[in-house]
Amino acid sequence: MPNVPWPNNAKVAVNLTFDFDAETLWLSRDPANIDRPGTLSQGTYGAKVGVPKILELLSSEGLPATFFVPGWVVDNRTHVVEKIIKAGHEIAHHGYLHKAVDPKDPELELEELETGIEAIKRVVGIAPVGYRAPSGETSPNLVRLLSERGFLYDSSMTDDVEPYCHFLQDGSPSLVELPWHWSLDDAQYLLSNAKTHRPIQTNEHILSIWKAEFHEAYLSGGYFNLLMHPQVTGRPSRVRMLSDFIAYVRKHDNVWFAQSQDVANAWLQIGPKQSAEPMISPFLKVGQDGTISQC
Template sequence: MTHDLVPRPLNPAPATPDMVWPNGAKSALFVGFDVDAETAWIGNNPSNVDRMVTTSHGGYDARVGIAKIVQLMDELAIKATFFIPGWTALAHPAQCESILKAGHEIGHHGYLHKLPERDKLDAAFEEIDLGYEALQKVLGVRPIGYRAPSGENFPELLGYLAKSGMRYSSSFRDDILPYRHAGGADHAGLVEIPVNFAFDDWNFGMTSRTSSRPIFGRDAVLQMWIDEFEATHAWGGVTTLVLHPQVSGRPMRWYLLREFLLYVQQKSDVWIATGEQIADHYAAQEKARGV
């Protein structure tokens, strides 16, 4: 595959418009969970399927993490978006059904959490199709929101998602406000609800026996999240959380997340919303502007 390295903006999405958040809110908070379970450990490294201790990191989701996260969302009366790989839904149907029964949005997160690669289009598209099929089979849901497994995307995949009925993505790292991806002749671009890498709990709470990456404690992570949230709030942006039950469902990190969410809830001018609600609001703003 020949790579086009001509200097240009590599994301051709139009500039982000001004946003007015609902009900006088100054900023928004999007609580999103990636329910990877074992796919985080086998999707890009299939040989791990025979390493039971390695995959037990992900097995924590079904045994403990999902239930504890659903419990926390219920306690705080927060509706979140849970991005679920199709394999996870098939492997752990009861736990995934508990998410749906609690009233949370179900998002698409691939099938086996494989990294989408532009030189393997058929495999990338199959991940989308199999993910849809599994979520429909287990939960009776066809999601309208997508978070890229391993956090990657490319133009053909964005187009495939849009033409399959997807309405928004939450994967890119290049803004603090939602925006719309460039579309094609036969489809509108997805709304992007961008991510701040600082709010990905995996970076601070997950390692493995074969990794030298350190784990960060409560004080470091909580203060960073509060500081980053306050700055995003001051700029009127969206604070997008990329959380994992196998990380934030662990005992200390559960209390860390709870403390952060309670901090945000103390403010009267933050709109806490699902991805679908944010995407709908963005589309309504477009309509009001005559776009």
């Protein structure tokens, strides 16, 4: 893979992203959880303790981040979202009630998208430019819907390690995709509850994976997208783990820590030059509206 010409001759772009789901993570999985305060309290921790601890770390390190926030959280944890904004971090779209998109229910997909946008506009004062699908579930309508509403980027796909451009039916470039992966999602190692008995991994194990993934991104001169949840990484020892990871990254020269919107804007200046025509993967369906993606 060729080295990406990032701004200021940076060798790698590091994107610290947080899915601030709060209670919606549990409400969307099972509406009956509304009557289970013990279960919901994991999400409450993210708002009450996790976000403040993470903001403190980011402030001490002088680092920017992007928080993907469901509209329900914006409406019900407004004071926490306002702290994120005051600290200068980006607020991006993450659905309204963190409901996974069902391609067979386009009306619900549209409702989740539009109510989430309106919630962010009310609190932040501007419309979000970035989107991440709850649980990574999307539909063939996604690129068209986001493009029509003026979004700059999406971060829902796992089909690459570098950013790329989506293309519309007429061949014009659309959204920038900022891909992620489950191996860089803290919830896969640390999120557990009474119904989901997922073994909790040691911080050392997780840190070793993050370091190995970053090392390869640095060698290729590419992109590193770390996905965290305040109710998970916001635990005291895991904030320390994130601090240790940041220290490891900073041992490398020419690292660019950037918000998602800045990575997407930078890619718009370089991505289309590297790929003049979109390609269609034989493993992907083309949406009924003709929307396709480079792969």
